[in-house]
Amino acid sequence: MSGLLHTPLFGLLLTLASYRVALLIYGKVNNLPLFHPFIVAAIPVIVVLPLAGVSYSEYRQQTEVLSFLLGPATVALAWPLYRQLHTVRSVWKPVIATTVIGAALAAGISVGLAWWLGAPEQVVGSLAPKSITTPIAVEVAKSTDGLVSLTAGAVAITGIVGALLGGLIFRLLRVHDDRIRGFALGLVAHAIGTARAFEYGEKAGAFASLALGLTGLLTALALPWLWPWVSQWLFAGG
Amino acid sequence: MLDGLLILLLFQFLGEVLIHFTGLPLPASVVGMVLLLLALMFNTPLTDRVAEASGMLIRHISLLIFPLGVGIVLQWHRYQDYALALAMAVVLGTIVTLVLVTLLLKVLLRDRGAVKGKQP
Numbered sequence: 001m002s003g004l005l006h007t008p009l010f011g012l013l014l015t016l017a018s019y020r021v022a023l024l025i026y027g028k029v030n031n032l033p034l035f036h037p038f039i040v041a042a043i044p045v046i047v048v049l050p051l052a053g054v055s056y057s058e059y060r061q062q063t064e065v066l067s068f069l070l071g072p073a074t075v076a077l078a079w080p081l082y083r084q085l086h087t088v089r090s091v092w093k094p095v096i097a098t099t100v101i102g103a104a105l106a107a108g109i110s111v112g113l114a115w116w117l118g119a120p121e122q123v124v125g126s127l128a129p130k131s132i133t134t135p136i137a138v139e140v141a142k143s144t145d146g147l148v149s150l151t152a153g154a155v156a157i158t159g160i161v162g163a164l165l166g167g168l169i170f171r172l173l174r175v176h177d178d179r180i181r182g183f184a185l186g187l188v189a190h191a192i193g194t195a196r197a198f199e200y201g202e203k204a205g206a207f208a209s210l211a212l213g214l215t216g217l218l219t220a221l222a223l224p225w226l227w228p229w230v231s232q233w234l235f236a237g238g
Numbered sequence: 239m240l241d242g243l244l245i246l247l248l249f250q251f252l253g254e255v256l257i258h259f260t261g262l263p264l265p266a267s268v269v270g271m272v273l274l275l276l277a278l279m280f281n282t283p284l285t286d287r288v289a290e291a292s293g294m295l296i297r298h299i300s301l302l303i304f305p306l307g308v309g310i311v312l313q314w315h316r317y318q319d320y321a322l323a324l325a326m327a328v329v330l331g332t333i334v335t336l337v338l339v340t341l342l343l344k345v346l347l348r349d350r351g352a353v354k355g356k357q358p
Contacts, residue, residue, distance in 0.1 A: 002344040019253065019301045027243075037300050038300050042311060046303075046312060059312075066305055067305060067306060069295060070247035070299075071250050072243065072247055072250055073302055074250075074268060074270070075249045075267050076246055076271075076288065076291065076296055078272070079278065079292035080292070080296065082278040094343070096343055097346055098339065098346055100251070102338075103299045106331075107337065109334050109335050109338075110327040111327075113305070113326050114320070114327035117323035118320070119323035119327070126356055130327075130328065134306075136265070136267075139266075147273045147316070148308075149307065150317060151306075152326070153257050153301050153308035153309075154308070154328050155303075156300075157329070158328055161333065162332050162336055165332075165336065170335055177347065180340060180347055184336060184343055187335070187339055188332060189332070191296075191299055221264065231246070
């Protein structure tokens with residue numbers, strides 16, 4: 001009987017069931033970011049795995065098929081990006097400028113803070129891609145020798161913080177333009193921010209989707225080249 | 239659905255092939271994404287069939303990433319020494335970035351907004 005705990009079936013069932021229930025709860029609380037399925041689904045999994053005597057590395061093996069699908073999911077991001085390209089024909093210059101500066105800020109500020117507070121190289125490298133959508137972030141983390149779990153967790157929390165506080169920040173800064181709200185949420189808070197942006201309307205959602213795609217693409221293209229330099233500069237001799 | 243999955247896997251594979259031969263330090267799936275985007279922009283036949291499979295994968299990205307992300311809790315002993323650095327970098331870093339990006343957009347998009355706005 002206990003042999004059943006050590007098959008992929010167990011890990012997949014636990015994950016899918018937890019995630020399904022979490023989605024249900026998320027819908028019931030009107031998509032409140034604090035109850036994001038990522039957080040809610042984690043609770044049963046964190047409780048059950050130790051009880052069942054399944055280690056984290058074994059759980060990862062059991063759920064390998066889900067992680068594998070992150071590859072095609074990344075390729076799939078080309079579709080929404082392609083669909084949104086027409087929405088920005090008229091404003092492509094500020095859009096590109098914001099993407100370049102914003103992606104650099106998103107990565108740079110986290111890297112700087114973590115480095116300043118004494119985190120080691122591998123941890124800092126794991127945080128660099130935290131503002132981009134998870135499948136790309138995980139792929140990038142591998143290229144900066146980051147810890148993929150840390151990256152995945154940091155990405156999720158970034159999205160949740162961004163989506164939670166976005167409304168407040170836009171009110172304080174008196175932003176009423178849906179293009180700005182959408183683009184900022186998509187750039188900083190990737191898919192979770194994009195979901196939040198759709199609550200402002202289609203236009204905000206379109207700009208968020210575009211920002212998510214462009215920021216992910218730019219960070220993925222730039223970070224693997226830049227990271228060795230940044231890392232050497234920050235951690236030289238260390 | 240099947241067509242879409244086939245196209246996605248094919249482009250990921252093309253990404254792998256390109257990286258294998260060029261030695262680019264990039265993730266294969268990201269290269270695959272760029273290749274697919276180019277294929278779509280040049281109206282390559284059949285590529286628009288990715289819509290359904292793409293939508294499904296993207297809708298459930300949280301599920302796909304979940305086994306990795308939950309590791310931040312299940313392997314907390316590996317990260318607890320840097321808890322402050324992590325919390326500050328992730329939470330404060332996100333807030334500061336969001337404020338700066340919003341301000342930047344306000345400046346950069348203002349002109350356009352005025353042109354397209356209600357002013358005569």
